[in-house]
Amino acid sequence: MPQFTTLTSRLVALPINDIDTDQIIPAQFLKVTDKAGLGNALFFNWRYNADGSLNPDFVLNRPEAQGAQILLAGDNFGCGSSREHAPWALTAYGFRAVISTSFADIFRGNALKNGLLPIIVDKATYAELLELAAKAPQAELTVDLEAQTLTLPDGRAVTFPIDAFSKACLLKGTDELGYILSFEDRIAAYEATH
Amino acid sequence: MPQTLFEKIWNQHVVAQEPDSPAILYIDLHLVHEVTSPQAFAGLRRRGLRVRRPDKTVATLDHSIPTHSPDLPILDEMAAKQIQVMEDNCREFGIRLYGLHSPQRGIVHVIGPELGLTQPGMTIVCGDSHTSTHGAFGALAFGIGTSEVEMVLATQCLLQRKPKTYQVHVEGRLNPGVSAKDIILALIAKIGVGGGTGHVFEYTGPAIRALTMEQRMTICNMSIEGGARAGMVAPDDTTFEYLAGREYAPKGAAWDEAVARWRRLPTDEGATYDKSVTLNASELEPMITYGTNPGMGMPITGRVPDPDTVADANQKLALEKALKYMDLRPGQPLLGHPINVVFIGSCTNSRISDLRQAAELLRGRKVAPGVRMLVVPGSQAVKRQAEAEGLDKVFLEAGADWRHAGCSMCIAMNGDQLQPGEYAVSTSNRNFEGRQGKGGRTFLASPLTAAAAAITGKITDVRTLL
Numbered sequence: 001m002p003q004f005t006t007l008t009s010r011l012v013a014l015p016i017n018d019i020d021t022d023q024i025i026p027a028q029f030l031k032v033t034d035k036a037g038l039g040n041a042l043f044f045n046w047r048y049n050a051d052g053s054l055n056p057d058f059v060l061n062r063p064e065a066q067g068a069q070i071l072l073a074g075d076n077f078g079c080g081s082s083r084e085h086a087p088w089a090l091t092a093y094g095f096r097a098v099i100s101t102s103f104a105d106i107f108r109g110n111a112l113k114n115g116l117l118p119i120i121v122d123k124a125t126y127a128e129l130l131e132l133a134a135k136a137p138q139a140e141l142t143v144d145l146e147a148q149t150l151t152l153p154d155g156r157a158v159t160f161p162i163d164a165f166s167k168a169c170l171l172k173g174t175d176e177l178g179y180i181l182s183f184e185d186r187i188a189a190y191e192a193t194h
Numbered sequence: 195m196p197q198t199l200f201e202k203i204w205n206q207h208v209v210a211q212e213p214d215s216p217a218i219l220y221i222d223l224h225l226v227h228e229v230t231s232p233q234a235f236a237g238l239r240r241r242g243l244r245v246r247r248p249d250k251t252v253a254t255l256d257h258s259i260p261t262h263s264p265d266l267p268i269l270d271e272m273a274a275k276q277i278q279v280m281e282d283n284c285r286e287f288g289i290r291l292y293g294l295h296s297p298q299r300g301i302v303h304v305i306g307p308e309l310g311l312t313q314p315g316m317t318i319v320c321g322d323s324h325t326s327t328h329g330a331f332g333a334l335a336f337g338i339g340t341s342e343v344e345m346v347l348a349t350q351c352l353l354q355r356k357p358k359t360y361q362v363h364v365e366g367r368l369n370p371g372v373s374a375k376d377i378i379l380a381l382i383a384k385i386g387v388g389g390g391t392g393h394v395f396e397y398t399g400p401a402i403r404a405l406t407m408e409q410r411m412t413i414c415n416m417s418i419e420g421g422a423r424a425g426m427v428a429p430d431d432t433t434f435e436y437l438a439g440r441e442y443a444p445k446g447a448a449w450d451e452a453v454a455r456w457r458r459l460p461t462d463e464g465a466t467y468d469k470s471v472t473l474n475a476s477e478l479e480p481m482i483t484y485g486t487n488p489g490m491g492m493p494i495t496g497r498v499p500d501p502d503t504v505a506d507a508n509q510k511l512a513l514e515k516a517l518k519y520m521d522l523r524p525g526q527p528l529l530g531h532p533i534n535v536v537f538i539g540s541c542t543n544s545r546i547s548d549l550r551q552a553a554e555l556l557r558g559r560k561v562a563p564g565v566r567m568l569v570v571p572g573s574q575a576v577k578r579q580a581e582a583e584g585l586d587k588v589f590l591e592a593g594a595d596w597r598h599a600g601c602s603m604c605i606a607m608n609g610d611q612l613q614p615g616e617y618a619v620s621t622s623n624r625n626f627e628g629r630q631g632k633g634g635r636t637f638l639a640s641p642l643t644a645a646a647a648a649i650t651g652k653i654t655d656v657r658t659l660l
């Protein structure tokens with residue numbers, strides 16, 4: 001898994017609640033048998049018109065959004081289907097962190113396993129970031145996972161929660177499978193008594 | 195200390211729990227399908243790992259397969275490849291696959307219970323969010339991502355943070371024309387699509403006890419639409435009667451021993467939940483959704499809400515966007531709204547009792563001119579049962595399409611899909627933008643409400659046709 005330590009980037013805002021994984025990557029792209037190359041599928045039905053042309057109104061298609069690695073989205077981001085193609089598409093496109101007031105459970109777990117950092121902020125911070133994205137699209141934020149801080153362009157740092165285990169995995173880029181495999185004895189013992 | 199159903203199952207499955215770390219939870223049954231597993235098998239191969247317990251792993255094909263005859267070639271090359279990869283992976287890793295020509299193939303959440311694989315007290319996972327369906331048996335069942343599919347294949351375990359518990363208590367009893375689907379749509383409309391985040395639902399109360407297993411599955415299925423990864427119903431005689439004699443259910447003395455064990459699962463007197471909500475089934479009407487997530491639902495006689503009355507700015511924006519997508523106006527009633535397509539199917543409502551209800555209403559009636567109706571049984575076994583009862587004839591004579599089992603228009607991966615702008619009444623579980631085909635517009639409802647719409651060609655209160 002890719003490591004996550006710090007990140008400095010501009011922000012793209014998609015201020016919609018309950019963005020489901022069918023929007024993040026529509027089902028037509030789930031027929032793949034590998035993970036790579038899903039960046040073009042990200043928000044496909046929002047990014048492209050019916051005739052295949054780019055939808056110039058969609059935020060990701062605007063010039064100021066190019067290269068931004070942080071996505072700001074409404075409450076309950078990633079609800080719906082369990083498809084891990086959602087974080088695969090987000091990371092293939094270039095996002096490294098998503099900021100929201102809350103995340104759906106399965107999406108959050110999937111994101112953490114792919115080096116994509118879900119950052120939970122309170123409503124006031126969310127509103128402030130939204131305004132920032134609108135008024136100063138070139139402004140950069142800095143995420144420091146070790147310190148669990150999000151630093152705003154004016155230098156103020158907002159802390160965000162993350163459990164110790166996920167944090168350690170992200171910082172080192174270790175994946176959970178290796179951790180479970182180290183419990184082989186305990187698993188065998190469990191199986192012997194059940 | 196008194197424990198809930200969830201806590202009992204959780205505690206029985208913790209293999210290890212290090213400080214500051216999630217629990218390592220043992221998984222009793224791992225269901226696998228073609229869409230969310232190829233990358234997991236590839237991961238195993240890359241690491242040189244095998245499947246730890248092929249005997250606890252069961253695969254089927256449901257998402258990308260066509261619903262025309264399995265003897266016809268699969269024209270979609272990517273779907274054909276995905277199916278081939280599933281077959282190859284199952285062969286290589288020694289996993290039982292209910293493949294293209296298997297008489298027992300079907301939607302993963304239909305065949306697990308049907309075969310008796312799903313049993314009370316189990317932990318069950320699948321790379322599919324509607325794994326919550328299996329909680330109807332008093333199992334702890336939830337959807338996982340593909341990295342987790344790989345973990346379970348390799349270790350039969352999963353890393354999990356303990357979720358909180360949420361009691362959904364349903365009083366009263368359902369009136370005619372109102373069904374289990376309406377209970378769950380009403381719950382989600384009440385608590386919202388994120389209401390259950392971080393929690394496991396336990397459905398309790400007289401209205402739940404009175405439901406059949408198939409109805410309980412409909413409710414547990416859509417727990418995820420309320421944000422809860424899992425939803426459970428404590429096992430009782432209804433559960434045991436359903437399971438008795440099924441292929442993989444215990445037999446003889448083992449059955450008696452299992453039932454005795456299962457009877458100890460229900461939540462203890464005095465156990466508490468982290469959260470709770472109460473509904474009254476007697477007060478429910480048939481429900482329908484008007485928007486683009488399952489929480490945007492209302493009684494069928496209701497009116498589309500006005501975004502201007504929504505205080506939260508994001509919520510307001512979401513509603514405006516939804517109404518624009520659905521081309522509906524605030525304050526408009528849905529009754530009488532014309533529709534183009536009716537879909538009866540999906541892991542929510544494709545079991546024999548769903549088909550019987552729809553067929554009963556359609557018997558001697560016709561699908562309205564210009565309306566396309568698709569009936570897709572949840573499994574080949576459901577298909578055979580329906581045909582033995584002559585339900586296929588009822589659907590065909592009414593003018594509906596009768597298909598082979600699969601997810602079909604629930605996810606529109608296999609060519610069964612809406613055209614842009616079309617309206618569908620669907621018995622499936624998600625009305626997300628584009629879910630049933632790019633630009634398609636979905637009204638979620640019960641099989642009865644769907645059948646009523648097929649007959650009249652517009653959104654109809656089924657109680658007027660009973």
Ligand code: SF4
Nearest residue numbers: 324540541601604605
């Ligand atoms: S029927 Fe629909 S919701 Fe159910 S498993 Fe298939 S695609 Fe998923």
